[in-house]
Amino acid sequence: MDPKPLIFAQSLVLSGPARDLGRNFIKGIDLYLKKVNDQGGIDGRPIMIWRLDDGYEPENAYNNTSQFVSYSQLLGLFGYIGTPTTKASLPLAKAAEIDIISPFTGASVLRGENNAYTIHHRASYADEAKRIVDYLVNDGFVRIAIGYQNDSYGKDVLNSLIEELADPHMLSPVISVPLVRNSRDTGNAAKEIKAHNPDALIAISTYQTVASLIQNLNSQGSYPQVMTISFTGTKSLIKELPRHTSFGIGVTQVVPFPWDLRNPIVRDYQHDLRHVDSDAEFDFVSLEGYLIARKLVSALRKASPVINRSSLRDALLEENDGLISGGVEVDLVFLGTDPWQP
Template sequence: MKFFWALLLSLALSAPALAAEPGVTDSQILIGQSAPFTGPASQLGIRLRMGIDAYFKSVNADGGVDGRQLKLISLDDGYEPGRTVANTKQLIDNDKVFALLGYVGTPTTLAAKPLIDAAKIPLVGPFTGAMALRDPVDRYIFNIRASYNDETRQIVDNFLFLGLKRVAVFYQDDAYGKAGLTGVVKALAAHGLKPVATGTVKRNTVDVAAALKSILPAHPDLIVEVGTYTEAAAFIQQARAQGYGGQFANVSFVGSEALAKALGPEGNGVMITQVVPFPYSGVAAIVREYQARMTAAGHPNDYDFTSLEGYIDAKVLVQGLRKAGKALTRNNLIDALNGMNAEDLGGFVVHFTPTDHAGSSYVDVTSITQNGKFRH
């Protein structure tokens, strides 16, 4: 009998430990992020985190999620895969976060993917459109933005509609750039065409001389750029200086506002595809909500595409946390996200199933104006 009661006591004492989920207490949920907050791509991480923070602050001010406050732990990786791996280990093993949110970049997220899968920890809203993170479907990675295939198809189809067919590609020489290049090649192939030239740049550099030498002699009508704002701006400025008068188009990862600022008047007419609604007007309910909460967070009129994406990413995660219920586990969160078959966030719909983690195919086309603003 003594043994029986001792066994019951032992099970009772161990039950909370067995039930405990990393990063979850009665009062808090820890969320981890690795992104560039320094270096040539820093504005991507800074702005994405700003949108996440704005949404988290509003949720926490309203009592949190089932009484739990959200806390974001953000680590700087400088847009370098090796640092992303180290950060992911830190977040999972040392900080004991419950889930991951808003990683930035294709090569960085791909480098962290084996750790994410091994830890069975969900990552929501990676800032990348690479197909390698979508096909085959990864149980733990929930993409929200449209793919680079979606974006580059929109660029190519819109441009060819004008009757111009000579398309070149300037791309970052890594997994991100190659994903964009693949998208352009695929889109052109649907019209029986191929790129007339290609050129590359190394990540986190602005040495574009070789790319210019490779691309400009082909006299393209359009140059599709698949890089960050520093690389894209350097290429555009030097191409213009050498007399190139054709069109430039960028995918959304470039960092639209940072690119416009870097180019100044030379940015007039540069196209950029976007994967979230236009953040400067109040047409969509999600945008009106975003603007109000950015203002409440201390960022009045400081709106842009990247922070809106961070805001949407955070909202999707919180919707999943709420649907997962009070007894929060990673598996419950994954099941809840997989149940978002057509989640309308206010004019932006997210679609997840167990066999499809490409949450959205929304693509808009914008261009930079002469005064550094945007039209669409």
């Protein structure tokens, strides 16, 4: 008789404009889980993930989650991608008393006492907002524009940015412009931003929308210092832009530097990835997937041999020394300044 698998479910973006986020994320997750399963899994039990594509749309994520929670053997909802999708799914998870584990989001709306069924392993968007604002103001940028995705993700980061600008810096954005999720239609937003002559732009969306906004601004003769956060997708953003356009964009990061071989976890990640694909590219998103898979496996080993939703939850909370960042909560990298870039 085959050992009973340990089953998780994941709603994530695998199609549409933000698809690279999902594809790179599961590359890291599957890399680590395959290694563990090849070595016998958890006391002989393989770890399996049931996945459905949501296209980074909340309604799809809700429908996917509705299917997931009806399965009685499900141990958890793992590695959901995005704030609007995770937020839409949370009421179903709460009703079924199933945890959403390690979602790829730093939104404040999904944290705190009112969200007992989410277990986080990444820094918050508020932490990333502080890192960006502090850098800009300390370097003399005070005319700061914000382009934000017009949903729970963008508004969450927008609120954090406004709060950080106000206190302690006593500033406010020169303009805040909404951007449509999953869209390259940013021409009008670029015109509005250019009209306010910012010296810096904080762009909050996914890589294709951010790239479109930057290119539209540049085509109109506006070249502000651009900053964005980890969820954008660093490597995908680089690939969306001409090299000269991407140069100097600042991106916050919440995982270790994927090319830093001084870090033992990064060495493991690179070794495992090159073992299955000698030509594979390293990136921040797949490393995050790899790291949350490690967290999950460690918790499963602690919970074994009696693994159920409750014992896994207890083990995850013990394991939750918080972050997957390797000691530095939020880092800041600038594109075009390092040899790792294509």
